[in-house]
Amino acid sequence: xxxxxxxxxxxxxxYVERAEYLARILEATQRLASMPxxxxxxxxxxxxALSTAGCSxxxxxxxxEANEATVTDFLAFSTSNPSSIRNCFEVARSNARAVRTALxxxxxxxxxxxxxxxxxxxNRPSSREELAxxxxxxxxxSLRFDGSAYRTMLRNDAYWFSxxxxxxxxxxxxxxILDVKYHLLLPAHEHVGGPLDYYQWSGIxxxxxxxxxxxxxxxxxxxxxxxxxxxxxxxxxxxxxASCYENLVQNLDRIAGVYGRQGPAQRQARSVRTRLQNxxxxxxxxxxxxxxxTSFITDNNKLGSAITQQYLx
Amino acid sequence: xxxxxxxxxxxxxDGQVRAPYSELANWLGDVKADVLDYRRREAELLFRRIGxxxxxxxxxxxxxxxxxxxVIPRILGAKEWDxxxxxxxxxxxxxxxxxxxxxxxxxVLRAGIVPDDLVFQxxxxxxxxxGQKVPHNIYVHIAGIDIVRVDPETFYVxxxxxxxxxxxxxxxxxxxxxxRLFPELFARHRVAPVENYPDELLATLKSVAPDxxxxxxxVVLLTPGVYNSAYYxxxxxxxxxxxxxxxxxxxFVKSGLVYMRTTQGPKRVDVIYRRVDxxxxxxxxxxxDSALGVAGLMSAYQxxxxxxxxxxxxxIADDKAIYSYMPDIVKFYLGEEPILxxxxxxxxxxxxxxxxxxxxxxELVVKxxxxxxxxxxxxxxxxxxxxxxSFRTKLKLNPKGFIAQPTLALSTCPTCVDAGIAPRHVDLRxxxxxxxxxxxxxxxxxxRVALKAGxxxxxxxxxxGTKDTWVLDR
Numbered sequence: 001x002x003x004x005x006x007x008x009x010x011x012x013x014x015y016v017e018r019a020e021y022l023a024r025i026l027e028a029t030q031r032l033a034s035m036p037x038x039x040x041x042x043x044x045x046x047x048x049a050l051s052t053a054g055c056s057x058x059x060x061x062x063x064x065e066a067n068e069a070t071v072t073d074f075l076a077f078s079t080s081n082p083s084s085i086r087n088c089f090e091v092a093r094s095n096a097r098a099v100r101t102a103l104x105x106x107x108x109x110x111x112x113x114x115x116x117x118x119x120x121x122x123n124r125p126s127s128r129e130e131l132a133x134x135x136x137x138x139x140x141x142s143l144r145f146d147g148s149a150y151r152t153m154l155r156n157d158a159y160w161f162s163x164x165x166x167x168x169x170x171x172x173x174x175x176x177i178l179d180v181k182y183h184l185l186l187p188a189h190e191h192v193g194g195p196l197d198y199y200q201w202s203g204i205x206x207x208x209x210x211x212x213x214x215x216x217x218x219x220x221x222x223x224x225x226x227x228x229x230x231x232x233x234x235x236x237x238x239x240x241x242a243s244c245y246e247n248l249v250q251n252l253d254r255i256a257g258v259y260g261r262q263g264p265a266q267r268q269a270r271s272v273r274t275r276l277q278n279x280x281x282x283x284x285x286x287x288x289x290x291x292x293x294t295s296f297i298t299d300n301n302k303l304g305s306a307i308t309q310q311y312l313x
Numbered sequence: 314x315x316x317x318x319x320x321x322x323x324x325x326x327d328g329q330v331r332a333p334y335s336e337l338a339n340w341l342g343d344v345k346a347d348v349l350d351y352r353r354r355e356a357e358l359l360f361r362r363i364g365x366x367x368x369x370x371x372x373x374x375x376x377x378x379x380x381x382x383x384v385i386p387r388i389l390g391a392k393e394w395d396x397x398x399x400x401x402x403x404x405x406x407x408x409x410x411x412x413x414x415x416x417x418x419x420x421v422l423r424a425g426i427v428p429d430d431l432v433f434q435x436x437x438x439x440x441x442x443x444g445q446k447v448p449h450n451i452y453v454h455i456a457g458i459d460i461v462r463v464d465p466e467t468f469y470v471x472x473x474x475x476x477x478x479x480x481x482x483x484x485x486x487x488x489x490x491x492x493r494l495f496p497e498l499f500a501r502h503r504v505a506p507v508e509n510y511p512d513e514l515l516a517t518l519k520s521v522a523p524d525x526x527x528x529x530x531x532v533v534l535l536t537p538g539v540y541n542s543a544y545y546x547x548x549x550x551x552x553x554x555x556x557x558x559x560x561x562x563x564x565f566v567k568s569g570l571v572y573m574r575t576t577q578g579p580k581r582v583d584v585i586y587r588r589v590d591x592x593x594x595x596x597x598x599x600x601x602d603s604a605l606g607v608a609g610l611m612s613a614y615q616x617x618x619x620x621x622x623x624x625x626x627x628x629i630a631d632d633k634a635i636y637s638y639m640p641d642i643v644k645f646y647l648g649e650e651p652i653l654x655x656x657x658x659x660x661x662x663x664x665x666x667x668x669x670x671x672x673x674x675x676e677l678v679v680k681x682x683x684x685x686x687x688x689x690x691x692x693x694x695x696x697x698x699x700x701x702x703s704f705r706t707k708l709k710l711n712p713k714g715f716i717a718q719p720t721l722a723l724s725t726c727p728t729c730v731d732a733g734i735a736p737r738h739v740d741l742r743x744x745x746x747x748x749x750x751x752x753x754x755x756x757x758x759x760x761r762v763a764l765k766a767g768x769x770x771x772x773x774x775x776x777x778g779t780k781d782t783w784v785l786d787r
Contacts, residue, residue: 004563
């Protein structure tokens with residue numbers, strides 16, 4: 001297939017995934033920010049939402065203060081923030097339009113309908129209820145798009161490139177949450193938060209839609225090291241780094257199989273997966289959770305460039 | 314032009330329902346207005362969701378707009394179609410002969426059929442094509458010939474489109490939507506299918522691959538990109554053809570061969586169905602500022618390693634200045650009388666024609682020789698004094714730049730409007746495919762309809778709509 005088509009599919013999937021992630025972040029932040037300070041401590045959740053979304057510097061270049069109104073607007077509706085939900089959907093739709101022929105009718109319909117409905121939400125919601133409806137809608141759009149891809153696409157390179165986009169983005173998103181919140185997940189004796197952190201922990205899980213999953217997997221009350229385990233090493237958890245890399249390796253291998261050739265992308269994905277497979281949570285804590293996450297983010301970016309060089313350029 | 318005087322496709326001039334329309338007239342008599350209205354809205358919703366939109370140049374606000382679709386079909390009987398089909402085939406054969414001649418032996422010029430200066434001083438004439446052999450001597454693989462009708466027997470060719478004619482996606486989608494919305498109407502008629510158009514097109518394109526191509530040639534569709542007004546059509550066709558939709562940046566030329574960049578490395582391309590104008594095809598040969606084209610494409614083409622459909626330089630066949638010579642061109646090459654007539658045309662370059670035109674501006678349609686899309690024309694009967702005066706000045710300054718035609722009473726077809734069903738003027742663009750083996754014409758075409766009462770301008774950029782076109786198989 002055309003490199004440009006593959007590139008568009010890859011980014012289309014990434015942008016839809018990112019929009020969903022931003023919606024989850026906003027939901028979780030809203031929830032935390034509305035709690036009495038006694039329960040969550042003296043934190044500015046809105047600032048932390050910006051770092052988790054990876055756009056603090058862009059935000060503060062244009063705004064003085066991070067609060068509910070400014071951050072919600074910036075992450076959800078702003079046209080000047082290239083990664084706002086609105087722009088994610090705009091870019092996703094224009095990518096989709098550029099590769100109409102590579103999409104199934106259902107996928108096109110999902111993304112085009114999203115784009116048409118986006119206009120109806122106007123520039124900013126008039127109330128928290130409306131915002132809540134908007135955020136739910138964003139997640140539904142992403143689910144619909146993802147479901148359409150899963151259920152209607154031919155299992156060929158177009159599908160695999162689109163999956164690779166989803167998992168690269170997802171891995172990046174999960175890693176970013178961990179990067180911003182890692183200090184809350186350190187083993188109990190190492191940090192000073194105390195019971196305040198309970199709501200922070202559940203906030204983290206909510207932002208990757210893993211709160212229920214946590215209880216099913218561990219059958220325990222929230223423990224920070226288990227949360228870290230769930231998000232990093234547990235391959236049953238669809239948003240964990242391990243699961244993302246399991247999928248990345250699989251999809252890259254399928255492409256290599258059909259094309260009859262492997263390259264740096266396959267090797268990079270496999271080496272990250274091996275590292276995840278061979279890690280144990282206590283070792284990660286010992287050698288430094290933050291260092292682990294930082295180097296994961298670097299590795300994940302390396303994979304992105306390898307994929308681009310090998311297939312998309 | 315008062316609509317009442319025009320020939321109506323359904324009711325002729327005497328109000329009697331014509332045979333091809335008898336079933337439709339019965340059905341229209343029975344169907345409730347709200348049913349029609351409901352289906353009409355449903356059709357719009359379908360179009361919107363499928364994403365058939367087009368961009369109108371110059372309208373900053375609406376980069377994507379729907380072309381209005383009218384649910385009442387335009388119907389042609391088998392005999393009418395047979396006449397059209399033969400006429401179209403003849404015309405396109407002559408156009409291909411003429412192009413080959415103009416770029417090689419130039420007998421048509423030596424015989425004085427077409428004046429030299431109209432060819433050589435014409436900006437759409439491409440000197441790069443002089444003496445250039447094109448694969449299988451076919452220049453125009455895809456033609457869209459605009460036809461208007463003024464009475465039961467007379468079809469005129471209004472315009473030949475021999476460069477990158479568009480609109481065929483509407484022909485196909487209109488039929489899809491009509492079949493979805495009005496299955497009972499199709500059950501009452503025997504409508505010749507059009508859905509095989511993409512197959513016919515692909516067969517045509519593969520048949521003209523260069524001799525050096527492999528047994529199964531690689532065909533691509535070259536689009537200027539998403540910002541082009543016909544982008545939807547490009548993606549639609551590429552999809553139906555099962556070929557890659559490429560932009561200039563997806564292609565490159567190496568050692569005289571054209572390749573596309575794929576996820577598996579470079580892949581050779583044999584036939585390019587290009588929807589990019591000559592000017593933008595190759596920055597090395599034409600406009601250096603074009604970012605839409607492929608550097609070196611012309612050299613690969615001239616080396617005979619790739620087929621461009623349509624060929625470069627075909628504008629010299631469909632230019633409005635050449636149009637008026639087309640009946641003579643048909644006779645010159647084929648030795649036959651043209652089956653489809655031209656609209657009588659005054660060439661303002663000829664002094665006696667100009668004098669007549671200046672005296673009769675109020676009743677004529679004056680067109681710019683190089684205009685298109687319904688822009689830059691004067692419709693005498695609909696114009697006010699100031700417009701006529703300004704055109705008079707333009708004409709005197711540059712008579713060569715204009716032709717004039719009588720204001721035709723274009724035929725009308727019943728159409729859904731706000732006040733119910735009313736006659737509106739229509740034209741027809743059938744698509745003619747010329748391959749190495751044969752000419753293929755799918756029965757039907759795109760019917761465009763002027764939605765404003767009395768309007769004769771059917772262009773989508775000027776508020777025209779479209780209709781499904783039915784050719785009955787008996």
